[in-house]
Amino acid sequence: MTQFQGKFRLERAHLQRLFDALIRRGYQIVGPTVRDRAIVYEQLNSVADLPMGWADEQDGGSYRLKKRDDEALFGFTVGPHSWKQFLHPPKQRLWRAERQGKSFDIIQEDDKPPKYAFIGVRSCDLHAIAVQDRVLLHDRSADPIYRARREDCFIVAVNCGQAGGTCFCVSMMTGPKATFGFDLAMTEVLEGERHYFVVEVGTEKGVEAINEITHCEAGDGEQARAEQIVARTATQMGRAMETADIKELLYRNYEHPRWDDVASRCLTCANCTMVCPTCFCTTVEDVSDLTGEHAERWRRWDSCFTMDFSYVHGGSVRATPRSRYRQWMTHKLATWIDQFGTSGCIGCGRCITWCPVGIDLTEETRAIRETEAAGSQSREGISGNA
Ligand code: SF4
Numbered sequence: 001m002t003q004f005q006g007k008f009r010l011e012r013a014h015l016q017r018l019f020d021a022l023i024r025r026g027y028q029i030v031g032p033t034v035r036d037r038a039i040v041y042e043q044l045n046s047v048a049d050l051p052m053g054w055a056d057e058q059d060g061g062s063y064r065l066k067k068r069d070d071e072a073l074f075g076f077t078v079g080p081h082s083w084k085q086f087l088h089p090p091k092q093r094l095w096r097a098e099r100q101g102k103s104f105d106i107i108q109e110d111d112k113p114p115k116y117a118f119i120g121v122r123s124c125d126l127h128a129i130a131v132q133d134r135v136l137l138h139d140r141s142a143d144p145i146y147r148a149r150r151e152d153c154f155i156v157a158v159n160c161g162q163a164g165g166t167c168f169c170v171s172m173m174t175g176p177k178a179t180f181g182f183d184l185a186m187t188e189v190l191e192g193e194r195h196y197f198v199v200e201v202g203t204e205k206g207v208e209a210i211n212e213i214t215h216c217e218a219g220d221g222e223q224a225r226a227e228q229i230v231a232r233t234a235t236q237m238g239r240a241m242e243t244a245d246i247k248e249l250l251y252r253n254y255e256h257p258r259w260d261d262v263a264s265r266c267l268t269c270a271n272c273t274m275v276c277p278t279c280f281c282t283t284v285e286d287v288s289d290l291t292g293e294h295a296e297r298w299r300r301w302d303s304c305f306t307m308d309f310s311y312v313h314g315g316s317v318r319a320t321p322r323s324r325y326r327q328w329m330t331h332k333l334a335t336w337i338d339q340f341g342t343s344g345c346i347g348c349g350r351c352i353t354w355c356p357v358g359i360d361l362t363e364e365t366r367a368i369r370e371t372e373a374a375g376s377q378s379r380e381g382i383s384g385n386a
C-alpha cells in the first residue's frame with residue numbers, strides 16, 4: 001500500500017461531516033450500533049446511531065453490555081456480527097426459474113449491492129477481510145457476488161482502545177493497530193474535555209474523503225497519545241495462543257485424547273462457524289412453490305459442524321462431534337496454512353464468546369500442547385491393541 005504522509009486530527013464534533021461526505025459520494029454507511037443488548041453492524045444514518053458510552057464484557061460463552069463512564073463511540077471490541085455478512089451474505093438467491101408451457105426460463109439474479117462504507121473496522125477484521133479476499137476474490141474459484149460487494153468498499157478502520165476478554169490478536173499478529181487494508185484509520189482519544197480522532201490515510205479515496213471535511217494536522221503530543229492507547233491495548237489481551245509450530249503440533253495429534261474431551265462438551269451447534277469472520281463455506285438449496293410454476297436456487301452459509309456438510313453417498317464422512325470439532329480447529333489453525341498460505345484464525349475471539357458452552361480454541365490448543373506426550377502414549381496404546 002502507498003504510504004500517505006501525515007496524521008490528522010478530526011474533532012468528535014466533526015465526525016458527522018465524514019458520514020455526510022461518504023453519503024454524498026454514494027456510500028451506504030454500515031457500522032456498530034446497539035440492538036438486542038449487543039453491539040451489531042447495521043446501516044447507520046448518523047453518528048447518533050453509534051454505541052456512545054457502551055462497552056462490552058466478554059468471556060467464554062458470555063457477552064454483556066455495560067455503560068462506560070465516558071462518551072466513547074468505539075469503546076468496545078467486536079460483537080456477534082462481522083463484515084462478512086455484507087460481503088459474503090448469509091443467504092443469497094442465485095437464480096429463479098419460471099415455467100413456460102413445457103419448458104422454463106432461467107432468470108439470473110441481478111444483484112446490485114450498495115456501495116458500502118464500513119465504519120469502525122478493527123485490525124483483526126481487516127485481516128479477516130484479507131483472508132476472505134484470498135479465498136473469494138483472488139482464488140481460482142473467485143465469487144462474483146463477493147467481488148461486486150467488495151470492490152467499491154470504503155473502509156474506516158478504528159484502532160482498538162481496549163481489548164476484550166476473548167481477544168488474542170497479539171498472538172496472531174493481527175492487531176490491535178490497523179496496518180493495511182483501510183482508506184482511513186482512526187484512533188479515538190478522550191482526554192478530559194477533549195474528544196478527537198487521530199486519523200491516518202491509507203488510499204487516494206481516503207485523501208479525497210478527508211479533504212472534504214474539517215481537519216488539521218495532528219500534533220506530536222496527539223499522535224503520541226494515540227500510539228499509547230494502542231500500545232496499552234496490546235498489553236490487555238484476554239487470551240493468548242502459542243502459535244510456534246502450531247501446524248505441525250495439530251498434524252502430529254490427530255488422535256490426541258483431547259478431541260474426545262472437547263467432543264463431550266461440544267453441542268455441534270455451529271455458532272462458532274457462523275460468527276467466525278473467516279469461515280466461508282456455503283451450501284446450495286433449490287426451492288419451488290406448490291403450483292410448480294416457480295423455482296429458486298439459494299446459496300446460504302453452511303458449517304462443517306452439520307452432519308450434512310460431509311454427507312457423501314450414504315453417510316457423513318465426519319459422523320462424530322469429535323471428528324467435526326477436530327476438522328474445524330485443525331482447518332483454522334493448520335490445514336488453512338497449507339491451503340491458503342495464512343492462518344484461518346485472526347484472533348477475534350468471537351467463537352469463544354458465542355460458544356454456548358464456552359469452548360475455547362486457545363485452551364484446546366494449549367491442552368494438546370501441554371499433554372502431547374499423553375496423546376502419543378494413547379496412540380501407542382491404540383496401535384498396540386490393534
Ligand atoms: S465449539 Fe461451541 S459453538 Fe462450536 S459447535 Fe461446538 S458447542 Fe457450538
Ligand code: SF4
Pocket residue numbers: 272275276277278332344345346347348349350351352361
Ligand atoms: S476461529 Fe474464532 S478467534 Fe479465530 S477468527 Fe474465527 S471466530 Fe475469531
